[in-house]
Amino acid sequence: MTLTRRAFLELTAAGGSALVLGFDVFAQAATDFAPNAWVRIDPNGVVTLTVGKVEMGQGVRTSLPMILAEELDADWERIQLVQGMPSAKLRGLGTGGSYSIRAMWMPLRNAAAAAREMLVSAAASKLGVEPASLRTEKGFVIHDATGQRLSYGELTTAAAKLPLPQSPKLKEKFTLVGKRTKRIEGQSIVSGKAVYGLDVRIPDMLYASIERPPKIGGGVRRFDAAKAKQVAGVIDVVQVSRGVAVIARDSWAALRGREALQIEFDNGPHPAWSSEEYEQQLFEAAAKDGISTRTAGDSKTILGSGKQVIEADYVYPFYAHAPVEPMNTVAHVHDGLCEIWSSTQAPNDVQDRCAQLLGIAPEKVSVHTTLVGGGFGRRLGWDYALDAVEVAKAIGKPVMVFWSRADDMQHGYFQAPSVHRMKAVLDEDGLPVLWHHRKVSTYHNARRQVTSAQLQDPEYHRGVSWGVYDVPYAIGAIETAYVYVPTHVPIGPWRAVFAPSSVFARETFFDELAVAGKRDPLKLRLDLLAAAPEIVEAGSLKISRPRLRRVLETVAAKGRWGEKLPKGRGRGLACNVYDGVTHVAYVVDVTAVKGKIRVDKVVCAIDCGLVVNPIGIEQQVEGGVIWGLSSALKGAITIRDGIVQQKSFADFEVLRMNETPLIETHIVGADAPSPYGVGEPTVAPIVPALVNAIYAATGKRVRRLPLA
Amino acid sequence: MVAAPAGESCHRARMPAYKLQLNGREVVVDGVEADMPLLWILRDRLGLTGTKYGCGVGVCGACTILQGGQAVRACQVTASEAAGKRFTTIEGLNDHPCQRAWLEEDVAQCGYCQAGMIMTACALLKNKPRPTAKDIDDALSENVCRCGTYPRIRKAVLLAAKLGAGR
Numbered sequence: 001m002t003l004t005r006r007a008f009l010e011l012t013a014a015g016g017s018a019l020v021l022g023f024d025v026f027a028q029a030a031t032d033f034a035p036n037a038w039v040r041i042d043p044n045g046v047v048t049l050t051v052g053k054v055e056m057g058q059g060v061r062t063s064l065p066m067i068l069a070e071e072l073d074a075d076w077e078r079i080q081l082v083q084g085m086p087s088a089k090l091r092g093l094g095t096g097g098s099y100s101i102r103a104m105w106m107p108l109r110n111a112a113a114a115a116r117e118m119l120v121s122a123a124a125s126k127l128g129v130e131p132a133s134l135r136t137e138k139g140f141v142i143h144d145a146t147g148q149r150l151s152y153g154e155l156t157t158a159a160a161k162l163p164l165p166q167s168p169k170l171k172e173k174f175t176l177v178g179k180r181t182k183r184i185e186g187q188s189i190v191s192g193k194a195v196y197g198l199d200v201r202i203p204d205m206l207y208a209s210i211e212r213p214p215k216i217g218g219g220v221r222r223f224d225a226a227k228a229k230q231v232a233g234v235i236d237v238v239q240v241s242r243g244v245a246v247i248a249r250d251s252w253a254a255l256r257g258r259e260a261l262q263i264e265f266d267n268g269p270h271p272a273w274s275s276e277e278y279e280q281q282l283f284e285a286a287a288k289d290g291i292s293t294r295t296a297g298d299s300k301t302i303l304g305s306g307k308q309v310i311e312a313d314y315v316y317p318f319y320a321h322a323p324v325e326p327m328n329t330v331a332h333v334h335d336g337l338c339e340i341w342s343s344t345q346a347p348n349d350v351q352d353r354c355a356q357l358l359g360i361a362p363e364k365v366s367v368h369t370t371l372v373g374g375g376f377g378r379r380l381g382w383d384y385a386l387d388a389v390e391v392a393k394a395i396g397k398p399v400m401v402f403w404s405r406a407d408d409m410q411h412g413y414f415q416a417p418s419v420h421r422m423k424a425v426l427d428e429d430g431l432p433v434l435w436h437h438r439k440v441s442t443y444h445n446a447r448r449q450v451t452s453a454q455l456q457d458p459e460y461h462r463g464v465s466w467g468v469y470d471v472p473y474a475i476g477a478i479e480t481a482y483v484y485v486p487t488h489v490p491i492g493p494w495r496a497v498f499a500p501s502s503v504f505a506r507e508t509f510f511d512e513l514a515v516a517g518k519r520d521p522l523k524l525r526l527d528l529l530a531a532a533p534e535i536v537e538a539g540s541l542k543i544s545r546p547r548l549r550r551v552l553e554t555v556a557a558k559g560r561w562g563e564k565l566p567k568g569r570g571r572g573l574a575c576n577v578y579d580g581v582t583h584v585a586y587v588v589d590v591t592a593v594k595g596k597i598r599v600d601k602v603v604c605a606i607d608c609g610l611v612v613n614p615i616g617i618e619q620q621v622e623g624g625v626i627w628g629l630s631s632a633l634k635g636a637i638t639i640r641d642g643i644v645q646q647k648s649f650a651d652f653e654v655l656r657m658n659e660t661p662l663i664e665t666h667i668v669g670a671d672a673p674s675p676y677g678v679g680e681p682t683v684a685p686i687v688p689a690l691v692n693a694i695y696a697a698t699g700k701r702v703r704r705l706p707l708a
Numbered sequence: 709m710v711a712a713p714a715g716e717s718c719h720r721a722r723m724p725a726y727k728l729q730l731n732g733r734e735v736v737v738d739g740v741e742a743d744m745p746l747l748w749i750l751r752d753r754l755g756l757t758g759t760k761y762g763c764g765v766g767v768c769g770a771c772t773i774l775q776g777g778q779a780v781r782a783c784q785v786t787a788s789e790a791a792g793k794r795f796t797t798i799e800g801l802n803d804h805p806c807q808r809a810w811l812e813e814d815v816a817q818c819g820y821c822q823a824g825m826i827m828t829a830c831a832l833l834k835n836k837p838r839p840t841a842k843d844i845d846d847a848l849s850e851n852v853c854r855c856g857t858y859p860r861i862r863k864a865v866l867l868a869a870k871l872g873a874g875r
Contacts, residue, residue, distance in 0.1 A: 057818030057855045182814045189819035190807040192758020192798030196820055199757035207752065232723075232741060250752035251761070252744050323854055324762045324770050325820045373760070373820030374854045405763040615814050619860075623817060626856030649767045649852050657858040658845040 008107060009114050009164050010035050018042045019118065019156040021164075023111040025051075025103050026092050036090050037104070039068060039111045041119070045139055045153030047074045049108075052084040052093025053100045054345050055185070056372035056379070057623070058679045059616040060100045062184045066612060067105060070176040071112035074152070075139035081184070083369050086347040088362065093347040093369075096380050096493060098582070098677020101612055105674050113168035115159075122158035123150045178670070181613050185371070196373040197343030198402060200330045205398040206235060208391045209254040211261050212243035212411050215642035217268035217488050220244060227260040237261070240390040242383075242411075247395055251402060267642065270488055275318055275417065275639040281485050282419040282440045286313065290438060290483035291461045293469035294538055297477030302434045308426045310516050312509055315704040316501035317636035319415040320652055321494055325373025326408040329388035332398035333358065338365040338389060339398075343372040345379040349447075353382045354389045376627075377493035378412055381447055409652055410644035413446035413492035414637055420468075420505030425477075430517025432528070434477040437509075439468050439502055441482070446490035455484070462539040467502030467684060470538040472548055472577055473510070474531035489639065495627055496683035499578060504705065507574035507688030511695065521573050521692065522556050541580030547669060548577055551585040551605040554668050559587025559603035568592045569600075570697025574688035578681030583607040583669065586625075586689035589661075592697045597707065599629060599661040599690065607669025609676040614667060617678050621665040624682025630655040632687045636706050653708070726791040730754070731800030737787060746790045747771045747782035750797060758798035758823050762852065769851030772824040772831075773797045779831035779850075796830075798823035805871035806830050806864070813864040817855035825851050829865045830873065837874025839865065 008027055012020035012035075022035025040048040049068050055061040065079045084090050116136055123141035124131040127148055134141050140149045188194040213219055223244050225237035233253025238245050246257035303309070330341040331354075338358055344350050347367045355362040372379055388401040403411070418441035425434035443450045443464055454460040461482040462469050469480040494500075514521040529545040529552070536543040552575055556562070565571060568591055575585035589601040604621045611617060635652035638645045646652035691702035725738035737749055747764070750756040750773075762770030764783045771782040774796040782797075801807055806826045816822050825848060832839055832847040839847070844865045848858070 055818075057816075059817070182811070183816060185819065186811045186814065186816060189816045189822050190798075190810045190826060191801070192756075192823045194819055195757070196760075198761060199751075201755060201757070250744075250748055252741070252748035252752070255764070256741075321854075323818075323820075324760070324768060324852060325818075326761070372818060374818050376854070402761075405765065405768075619814075619817055619855075619857075622859050623856030626858065627854070648763050648765050650765070654852055654854065655858075656849040656852070657861065658849040660845075660858040663859050 008033055009111055011160070011164055012038065017157045017160070019115060019160045021111045021115050023107045025107050034089065036092055037084070037107070039115055041115060041152050041156050043153045043156050045078055045151055047072065047079045048082055049079065050082040050084050051104070052086065052090055052347060053104070054093070054095040054347070054369055054372055054375070056095065056345065056375035058100070058620065059183060059613060060095070062181060063101055063612045063616055064104060064108065065184065066176050066181055067108050068112050070174055071109040071171060072116050073136035073138065076176065078139060086351040086367050091348055094349065094380065095345045095375070096377060098680040101675050102677050109170055110168060113170050114165050117165045117168050118159040118162045119152055119155045121162050122155040126150065126158065178611050178614070180615050182615065195370050196325050197328045197341065197370045198325055198373070200341040200370060200400065202330060202332065202341070202398045205330065205400055206247050206249060206395070207251045207254045208245045208247040208399050208401045209251070209258055209404060210240060210243040210245045210387055210401065211258045211263060212407060213265045213268065215265070215267050215271055216273070216490070216639070216644070217270050218642070219266035219268060221264040221266045223261060223263040225261060227262065228257040231257045231260050236395055238391065238394040240387065240394070242387060245391045245401065247391065247399060255404065271642045273639060273642045278487060279315065279417065279419070282417065283313070285483045285485045286419050286421040286438060286440045288483045290481040291456065291458055292479065292481050293458055293462045293465055294478055294480045299434055299436070299477040299479050302425050302477050307433070308516070309423065310426065310513060311423045312512060312703060314420040314422065314505035314508065316418045316504060317705055318417050318639070319494060319631055320409050320412060320637050320646070321376040321378035322409060322649070322652055322654065323374025323376055323378060326403040326405055327384035327412070328400060328402040329385040330398060330400045331388035331392035333389060333393040334396065336360060336364060340365065340385060340388070341368045341370060342385050343370045343379060344382070344385065345372065345375045346382060349382045350385045354385055357386055357389055358393065376495040377497065380493055381413060406647040409646050409648065413490035415494035416441050416491045418501045420502065422505060422509040424509070424513050426513060426517045430519050432475050432513050432517070435471060435473070435475040436479045437468050437471065437506060438481045438483060439465050440485060441501070442485055442487050442491055444492050446492035459539065464498050465502060466497065466579065467499040467506055467576065470541050470543060470577065470580065471506060472536055472543050472545060473525070473528035475528065496680040499576065499680070499684040500628065500631065500687060503576045503684035504687045507576070507685060508691050508703070511572070511688070511692040512701065522552065522561050525552055525575065543577045543580050547583050547607050548575060550668055551575060551583045551607050554605035554666050555585040555587050555603055558605065558664065558666050561587060568697060570693045570695065572689045572691065572693025572696055574685040574692060576681070576685040578684060579677070581609065581676040582678065582681035584681050584685050586686050588686070588689040588693040590690065590693040590697050597633070597694055599659070601662045601664070602686065603664045603666070604682070605666045605668055606682065608678045608681065609669060609672035610674050611667055611670045612675050617667055618665045620678040621682045622663050624679070625663050625686050626655050626660060628683050628686035629690065632690050632705055633659070633707055635708070726787045728790050728792065729794035731796055740787050742788040743786045745783045746785040746787065749787060750782060756797055756799050760820055760823060762821065769828060770821050770824040772827040772851065774827055774831055777831060777834040779828045798827060801826070801830070804830065805873035806833070806868040809864040809868035809871055812867060813860045815857050815860040815864050817857055821851060821853045825853065825861055829868060832865070833869055833873040838869055
């Protein structure tokens, strides 16, 4: 990279007396270069980072400035972050896939190092000394020999006239990266001043809420708004694509207006659809071969060898995201322009789709991204922004369209259900010699539809079966496959996306094999990860067995694996490598109390590469554990007669504090050269570790979620 | 929620004004329905958006505020019930030990539910200055967090107690 790093930077002349460097987070080749993030140093010494990455609790507004401050030797107190607005230039703002830090690490360091080098050169000229005699610290260039200090601010004008360094030298030792650093927005959050989408207030803004067809795929046949319009505070009622919108002077009037609407709904093409029947379809389809995603060894011979065959099916339900902030967007459509304020994970998509809806150019649509009150993948959708734009266009005034909690539960998109058909063969020593995993599920359809080319493409199917084809264990014969069972129910990304169901099936079935083969589940994993090669290639992923072994060994030691436990208590284990890069292992302790399961303790070992902010990693482990335990122990989404049956946290229950175990995080692998993601990887292996612990405590094998 | 009684709505012009004590000041709210929840009065009429909407049906705790020293859900208190009473919202806290403890333990992830969490903790500590772990779990289990901040909240409440939140 050293040869071409200069090619990924641009000196922005428009900076005037400020030093402004644009850089590209995505470009793989110099010809792709188009800056989409900027580092700016102003004459007053303030350092500004403009990026599109969205803050939704993952801490990116803290960790990105940390990387910048480190490489620039800036004063942490004088760094600010500006939320980039999407434009033709500023693409790729979507925040998801645990990718922000991983993607920005090098480009951001490169830009910061270039800026630092330019400031040093400017200082060297000014002082008439060699650049090598200067060092930088907290926003100053310092000449130790004479004790002279020049602030970055007083150097920007001269630095901005210098050529970009060919290959800026990157730091080898860090002082800020790796240090426990508190969240930048902490104060605004605890004082109630932080602005989420639902808190946006624009002059003359109205509030609207949409009554939607209860059945998925349904529509509005006709409606009578007379009574709704009599509700005090209701200003107007308009029909939009997804239902009937009541526009009012406040949220309460909009909600009451909705209740007074008289609507005759069209039941749509699937009025009797149920999640139960869909599960039957999944089971029926599990008999098919599907699209092969990985093949190794000779399954046929092994299956005909008369050795012990073990089979099991695992069942995973629909889930909602249920962030505490319901979907909402403010829009104002006027004079051929559209202004949008939204708590979105996908500002570019919001801009493009809203422009498309209005039939105007994307640059006529400005999107202000607020803090996000929980994303979890739901806010990668733009459906709720379109709601706002439609209503705003109809009434010609700024309006916030907000979803009620019930709307949010019933009309979002969902985590896909799946059935996993597992088969294994054990040899005389109880070692697995064959592993078959067939995932039966559906693709994402809420944001983009699958193309006909993708339908037969194994790489596409690997992309929707994380946790299946990338099984890391050394087993003689492996066959993994995907069977597609379409549904009209909207499906989209959910925290950890395709991994949780697959890893639940894989790691629980592995535990079954260990029990059947009378082997310790930890020892069996370590043995099957000790075999050559060290790096397993599965699809485009390269999975490191030694790194996975290391997290297993750590979690086993910290979680006291092998200790004898009293009756009624159990300890379970599971692990996963997410996206080929982040290694996570859990040990979970449970107690069976009067037929109920109490989760006592979770120990995590995680290798997410180089550590940027340890607090951030711990928070994401805690978050991933609680998210996963919620999915296993609490609510799921069910659909009956075409209608989602859950409406709030009363019937889609989530983990509460009194059900939360002690959670202990051990970070290993900080010796890696670069950082990887954390937010999603922590979700997938917690559920199998839990159900394996339940088996250890009770002898009951959980093959269906949720337990409740 | 109660369905709008259709015949009644024409007479809204003569709705009474409601006086309440909010964050140490008297506030007069007029032109609202008697059954309008305080949540929407705070957010949409008074511009106090620190109190969050999470469910509107009293199950998530995001809109928790103090009525006197007790935690109440602003979505479950109507304008007429609020009249004459004393309330504190997150905006009414100033360098409160709970806020300091929350910062010290770096509790927040997305932060959306935290105002409700802090107000619930304030009420708990007012009533039990030295809470046990179970007291904390019982009180805060009324509130939903999807990011998974519960372990840090536990620590923050204990720290807030040490910092004298209950005094």
